[in-house]
Amino acid sequence: MPFKNSIVVKFVLVISLFNAVIFALTLGYNYYQSRVILQQELESNSRNLAMSLVHRVETELAAVAKVTEGIARSLETSPHNERELLTLIRSSIEQNPEISGAGVAFEPYAFNAASHLYAPYFYRENGKISFRRLEKAYLDFPYPYWDWYQIPRELGKLEWSEPYFDEGAGNILKSTCSVPFYKDTASGKQLKGIVISDISLDSLTQLISSIKILKTGYAALLSRNGMILAHPMKDAIMNETFFSIAEGRNDPSLRELGKKMIRGETGFIHYQSLVGFDSWMYYTPIPSTGWTLAVVFPEEELLENVRKLSMTMMMMGFVGILLLTLVVIYIARTIIKPLRLLTGATDEIAAGHFDVELPATRSNDEVGELAHNFQVMRESLKEYIRNLTETTASKERIQSELKVATNIQASLLPRIFPPFPDHPEFDIYASMVPAKEVGGDFYDFFFIDKNHLCFLIADVSDKGVPAALYMMVAKTLLKTEGQRLGEPDKILSSVNNILALDNENCMFTTVFCAILDITTGDVRYANAGHNPPLILDSHGVRYLTPKPGLMLGALSGTVFVTERLTLEPDATLFLYTDGVTEAKNPEDALYGQERMLKALQGAPRDDLAKMIHFISSEVAQHANGAPQSDDITMLAIKMAKKGIA
Amino acid sequence: MNLQTRIENNVTVLTVSGRLDTVTAPEYEKNIREMISGGNIKFVVDFEQLEYISSAGLRGLLVMAKLLNEKSGRMCLANVKGNVRSVFDMCGFTSVFTMKDSVSEALAVFV
Structure with a gap:
């Protein structure tokens, strides 16, 4: 509908009304003066x-x-x-x-x-x-x-x-x-x-x-x-x-x-x-x-x-304004026509049809310029959309690849709990939530012989794809060396020497590695720069104070020390990465070791899955919506109560 | 993170303030690489005003040590304390880096 609220109507209204008013004033003045x-x-x-x-x-x-x-x-x-x-x-x-x-x-x-x-x-x-x-x-x-x-x-x-x-x-x-x-x-x-x-x-x-x-x-x-x-x-x-x-x-x-x-x-x-x-x-x-x-x-x-004259003038004026209106309509529509065609074209383009025919512009006036600019804009848009489509496609490809990587990484970590249903002597549970699609944290546990379970938690410096690749190497090395050497300090030393070789990027990983004798509860452990674990037993909850050791991959020839402890029945060893203690809230306050200690004191102890989920929810509550900046990984191992084993 | 540099007795004194984490460590590393390739091989890094260091920050320090090692340079840390100190202790950095309680003591190492 070309007349609906259009420029033509505005033109006609303004020009005709103004003319009518001017004419009426002139006529009135003329009548009065006469x-x-x-x-x-x-x-x-x-x-x-x-x-x-x-x-x-x-x-x-x-x-x-x-x-x-x-x-x-x-x-x-x-x-x-x-x-x-x-x-x-x-x-x-x-x-x-x-x-x-x-x-x-x-x-x-x-x-x-x-x-x-x-x-x-x-x-x-x-x-x-x-x-x-x-x-x-x-x-x-x-x-x-x-x-x-x-x-x-x-x-x-x-x-x-x-x-x-x-x-x-x-x-x-x-x-x-x-x-x-x-x-x-x-x-x-x-x-x-x-x-x-x-x-x-x-x-x-x-x-x-x-x-x-x-x-x-x-x-x-x-x-x-x-x-x-x-x-x-x-x-x-x-x-x-x-x-x-x-x-x-x-x-x-x-x-x-x-x-x-x-x-x-x-x-x-x-x-x-x-x-x-x-x-x-x-x-x-x-x-x-x-x-x-x-x-x-x-x-x-x-x-x-005078009246007759005025009436005649009024009639002439009326006819004149009528003619003027027709002329205005004609001119306005002539101007508007290319605009209307352009408007139609924009609708098409807005709907995504970039190949729509644009009206040909013969005139050099503003409308012609507009049509020309419109042509240029359409080309730019086409180009932009094409680029965007390509970028989006490649981004989607990366996303889907990362998704696959996430799945691969997750599948590398033992995820089936209980992992050893025929071993009632102990219970073990772990979880890893990466901050990005792929993370640098990992945990692992495996038997090195009939009675000895090796378990470890590690944190690769940095996050994302480089960390994930490094993590794969570290995890594989730790498992093979763990099964071959069977002593924590030796395992760490060996893996460190391999990682430190040709480490151009100075990537490194902290590891807490331990071996549990499931028959006695004896634990031998060595620490490569990892956060100190906690012990939950009949004396309460406390941090372990392992001897400090340099993280793996930093410096070749680093010497590690094996320490020992005994887990009494029903005692739990709780391992975590700094993603837990360094979770931030919107005010940048860290979750911290103090809070974690208190949380573990109040956490359910019988079911390890519940314990870890409880800590997870405590951390999430502390974060209060702030984005997760680091991978959050926890591992808990618990000796069975007396008599069950 | 904010990085300030001054030269004292042919030794570059770096004052690091704020947080040295995943976000800021690449910038730290970039600055260090430029300075070392520019010929500075003696460094005192002042952690007086450093609030926090993450594993990425630690990696930055390792990279720095490694680059200096290649050029027969040296570095000494000063005022490693509080949170930063406990991270250093935990990951065994204390045994890898020379550390002093003040910048002047750190500078004395190079005399």
Whole structure:
């Protein structure tokens, strides 16, 4: 399975993920920056749009105000009789189509002393100009009490009224421009009346309502009191103020916004529009009337293009990353292919098939180098394995030969116990455990005549094959010379002289040689540098102190001395080599003669095999796992108890 | 085993310390052979610091004696005591080698 946890997967993951992250960051930044730029653009655009609308509204209002001012100034400069006054009013309507009605309302008795109130008023109705007397139209609530009269009268300047519905004149939305006019008297300026001109706001609100910003954006107009004059929510027009809506929706931020508007402030804000969209709004006052014009841009639509662009970019990015991934997979697999083949080859080689075909390497890159090195390694391995096989084979041959040698050596030593079942006069037991496959220790026992048993123990210097060969020679010589000479000192002297001859390597062997008269227990013995044996009898356990003699093979002409002792019935003579006393434990402490003496005191005496095994286990216990450094050999001979022989 | 050599009055004084056994005896023998073939034929071997001697060590001494014999050289052992002394006693080496109780006494043998 090439994709399982492979380098290809890692390549693809790392490169594609990194690309995706980088792309996502770029896209995100792009989107954010687009929004910021769009917002800046929007602010300037919305300001321009609002200003142009304000300008158009202002132009219309200014024209009406100018006509109204004109009538007022005309009335101030020259006296007008009724006919002239009416002509003036009427002509001003006829000449200014934006004026829907105009009139002059006089202060009580200001027109003439005969009439209390006088207020002629012309207005457009069904395409014609009609006339009305306002003092007669408002009998219940005479005109001096109306806002359009009162406010300019008190303030003494041009004033626009709050927009209102004129039910009498076709239910149209109007606003009235009122200008006071005066008469100069001796006591100063005296108010004569108020000139009024009505303007139909329908055209203005239509103009504003006709502004379409994108699909759902709009322009709105609010009066000085926050009354909604133009807005897509038709029901709210002249029915709701900004504040009543804020109240109804329990929205303090909307109320704050309303306050700012009626204070005549200008602003650009992000808010939720009255029709419920997240929007940007620019608002600014119409200076002459104190109304507020607002243009509202729905954010959703503004960002739509940015969103579309982002979506397109995302799709392009996705496709791009997909293509990149495919390319990465292709490249990675191209690189990996020889590696995969190499991996297969290593499996084969690991299984021992050194002749497996290695992939051919054409490239000079790292993979090519690896394949080449691999080739070299395979050859080295083959060579090594071949050498190892040969070495192992020869080592095994030596091992098996040594094994045979061990068997031969062991078979040279008497191993069948009891060796002389028809001789109840004595018992004998011995054991030899070599430290290496073959050892230098040996023991032997044989009858030299009917009643005399020769027994000996020996230790050849050094161990291993040289010692074993030397041991063979020594053992053979000792037996032949033993049977020929029958006296320990003579035996040792003779064998020594033979061994010392041509002894280039200075090999030597220590020997303790003794001859037992099995009828009496008399022992004649001679020592060639061997460890002193022990006697176990009724007086206890003690070391024998034989006269020292030089070991065999060291020096020709060495003289040995025969000594004597008598083994009483049930007494044992215990012979050993230094492999016993010099057995070491892991702390390098020797087993020693003291320990062996104590061990023999506690050892079973009746059965010689048990005695020797007991000492063996004591030595092993002392060694405590430390490797055996020398051959361990023991021989024990025991006279029978009284009466048995 | 550690082997130190110094020359006093034309006599090579060898100080052997540690163990002289199967493991170290070949090295001892090699050093001795080199020294003897290099012309040193008078030796004092100081066993003051020798802790242990095995049969392989004894063989090393025999080889040394034999080589010196061929070249009419001589050797004398000094400070053979303790364990080493009992091994010497046991295997009859005491009668084969000249032994003195100190290096200066051993050196006096060659005067």
